[in-house]
Amino acid sequence: MRTTTFLIPALLLAACSQPAPPAAPAADVPPPMTGATPAKAAASTTPDAAAAGEGDARARIDTVLGETAQYEKVFNAFKAAVVGGDRAAVVEQVRFPLNVTDGKKITGPGEFQRNYEKIITPAVVKAMSGQDFGKVFVNQQGVMIGDGQVWLTGECLDTACARSEVKVSTIQ
Template structure:
């Protein structure tokens, strides 16, 4: 009992004390983690603050600058990818077999893990390679909305892939072509 009486004033003092004020963050400290993305945090504080980035993202997607920027950062030379994409799309949609072959890198990977070794073999198997599903995917694909990763630029749901082949040891020059058709 004597011990409790001894601790009683300290406990009462602790119960009545105010908690210390939180320290002010340093001017260059990052904002506290909230679990929300920056866009969600902006939307929860000011609706107009979230609308501006969203509108910019939608405009960038509409004009294709997001895909171009991603290609430039991941693969390099978006203009070369866009040129090959447009030439391939025009050739496939127009049924111009010779022009399609010009945009293909050999050996070409095709469905089932097979490889087409050259233009002659490609021409002989054209209908089984450039199927109606491939034509549809290519014709409906907008360059500004292509999927991009380290393996290249994907058309459709993976029916066609474009990628660059290094032309020199430092890979400062590349030749972008179709590398896979599935």
């Protein structure tokens, strides 16, 4: 009985100190940013942090993902490139492999350019042109544009995640 009494608090303490394993992402949703801090992950589970259309996206990005300026910079550059039809500038904002419709992946810039019209569809152009950065949907997986046509995600560039890079990770 004493072993059980001491074992339960120890197990609970151990369970609380370990990060939860990531859930398997759906085919149409990008994976979460690698190396996200536990504080950011905990903040992302609050209803207010992920609520679409409530408050300013900049505050939600700062709370959930950090690096708000990077997300806004990539958003603005990608939007201008897509709406302006600047293929080279579009590719500059994309992370490869790029997730596209039906769980497929585009492996590099050449493949992207060959399939440009299939990837940057009129629906993607419409979503980008109609999206205000202050009203994007934000959760621990990234920034969603439109109804999920485009996702921006961050990727850690070092083990401490002191440096990260935001790019377009999904276009569907």
